[in-house]
Amino acid sequence: MMTGIVRVETPTYIILTYGCQMNERDSEIIAGLLEESGYHEASSLEEADLVVLNTCGVRHTAENKVFGKLGQIKVIKSKNPRMKVALGGCMAQLPEVRGRLRKLGVDLIFGTHNIHELPSLLEKSGTKGTLVGVWDKPGEVVENLPDRRAPGVSSFVNIMYGCNNYCSYCIVPYVRGNERSRASEDILAEIRRLVEEGVREVTLLGQNVNSYGRGLAEEIDFADLLTMVNRIDGLYRIRFMTSHPRDITPKLINAVGSLERVCEHVHAPVQAGSNKILQLMNRGYSAEQYIELTEAMRAGIPGVAITSDFIVGFPGEEEEDFAQTMEVVKKVEFDAAFTFIYSQRTGTKAFTMENQLSRTVKTERLIRLNEVQYKLALEKNRRLESKVVEVLVEGPSKTNPAKMTGRTRCNRLVMFEAPSSEVGKLIHVHIDEAKTFNLLGSVPEGNNLQ
Numbered sequence: 254m255m256t257g258i259v260r261v262e263t264p265t266y267i268i269l270t271y272g273c274q275m276n277e278r279d280s281e282i283i284a285g286l287l288e289e290s291g292y293h294e295a296s297s298l299e300e301a302d303l304v305v306l307n308t309c310g311v312r313h314t315a316e317n318k319v320f321g322k323l324g325q326i327k328v329i330k331s332k333n334p335r336m337k338v339a340l341g342g343c344m345a346q347l348p349e350v351r352g353r354l355r356k357l358g359v360d361l362i363f364g365t366h367n368i369h370e371l372p373s374l375l376e377k378s379g380t381k382g383t384l385v386g387v388w389d390k391p392g393e394v395v396e397n398l399p400d401r402r403a404p405g406v407s408s409f410v411n412i413m414y415g416c417n418n419y420c421s422y423c424i425v426p427y428v429r430g431n432e433r434s435r436a437s438e439d440i441l442a443e444i445r446r447l448v449e450e451g452v453r454e455v456t457l458l459g460q461n462v463n464s465y466g467r468g469l470a471e472e473i474d475f476a477d478l479l480t481m482v483n484r485i486d487g488l489y490r491i492r493f494m495t496s497h498p499r500d501i502t503p504k505l506i507n508a509v510g511s512l513e514r515v516c517e518h519v520h521a522p523v524q525a526g527s528n529k530i531l532q533l534m535n536r537g538y539s540a541e542q543y544i545e546l547t548e549a550m551r552a553g554i555p556g557v558a559i560t561s562d563f564i565v566g567f568p569g570e571e572e573e574d575f576a577q578t579m580e581v582v583k584k585v586e587f588d589a590a591f592t593f594i595y596s597q598r599t600g601t602k603a604f605t606m607e608n609q610l611s612r613t614v615k616t617e618r619l620i621r622l623n624e625v626q627y628k629l630a631l632e633k634n635r636r637l638e639s640k641v642v643e644v645l646v647e648g649p650s651k652t653n654p655a656k657m658t659g660r661t662r663c664n665r666l667v668m669f670e671a672p673s674s675e676v677g678k679l680i681h682v683h684i685d686e687a688k689t690f691n692l693l694g695s696v697p698e699g700n701n702l703q
């Protein structure tokens with residue numbers, strides 16, 4: 254029997270996120286804006302009325318992945334006339350990329366500075382061709398945007414946007430704009446809200462968190478902010494990334510070493526070990542200064558884990574320069590490192606530099622670097638075998654759902670068996686076996702920390 258009830262279909266969306274944690278956090282805000290506008294999350298690309306690609310422009314490989322995906326989406330879209338495709342993130346800020354995007358059936362291109370405009374831009378889009386709604390420069394930081402956070406005990410919190418450093422290989426200052434810090438009261442209010450919702454760990458995010466506070470009306474630096482966040486009851490752990498080595502001050506080292514909720518882990522990318530290359534990269538420190546800094550961190554932050562990024566095969570890197578990078582790797586004994594082959598990025602200073610290296614040379618050096626770094630990481634992890642460490646239980650492992658995962662204060666990933674009731678708790682875990690990228694452990698009886 255007909256009831257007279259009309260079924261109103263709600264539009265659905267799916268977000269594909271590429272790149273760094275900043276983009277992951279932006280995608281949470283994009284999801285919040287869409288849900289506030291009446292969208293629901295789709296379970297697959299085929300079912301989505303709206304596909305949002307939140308892109309990364311840091312390396313050509315990331316860009317190529319997006320173009321590949323757009324080709325696939327174009328086929329799906331041809332069978333689903335309702336579908337709209339919107340593209341945001343760093344690629345949207347690059348004028349030379351936009352022409353190609355138009356040809357791939359993108360309905361809307363929106364930028365990194367005006368995410369809050371997404372709902373109104375979507376309404377205007379889809380009638381003729383590609384609508385470009387991109388701001389070239391950032392405006393004021395927009396607070397109180399809705400978001401849909403990834404569920405879990407750990408959350409990202411932006412403390413600043415943009416970067417003023419202009420490292421010669423990096424596109425970020427061009428696509429994310431100059432540094433803008435959020436007011437401390439807004440950051441603290443957001444973290445308090447998260448804690449009320451059950452979050453136990455926050456990672457304070459920025460391209461260079463150490464320069465937090467510059468340009469704000471309030472007198473505050475990053476160490477002061479850590480001190481304030483450390484006072485929030487119910488929060489167990491505070492992490493932060495990324496730190497430009499040049500801006501890690503003795504005051505910050507002292508704060509990380511003395512504030513009980515701040516974890517003993519500093520991600521301080523050195524990028525290279527040759528002073529010639531560091532200068533060409535415009536990094537603002539020498540290899541000697543970096544090594545001194547790591548010594549100061551080890552002295553001031555007991556048990557600190559120091560991790561880094563490396564770019565191998567920068568223009569002009571000779572075998573001698575690469576050998577100096579290997580020296581730094583061995584001397585500092587990084588706990589972990591992200592290693593990359595230099596990728597020529599249009600629009601950066603390094604793009605036009607002479608002496609670009611062949612892919613073969615770059616790949617061969619990357620393999621050598623990884624071999625040494627992985628060996629060092631394994632050795633360091635082995636020092637934890639038979640020890641008991643504090644772990645914040647995050648939830649079932651993605652690779653082995655029968656096990657739980659969590660991290661040590663030093664950011665090492667641990668897998669162990671535990672009931673789901675332990676999620677969100679700090680527990681003791683005995684380390685049974687060390688691997689290069691994680692630790693396998695077991696939970697001793699009656700060893701909860703809360």
Ligand code: SF4
Nearest residue numbers: 416418419420423425
């Ligand atoms: S510090 Fe350098 S590498 Fe990091 S975002 Fe800024 S310009 Fe890029």
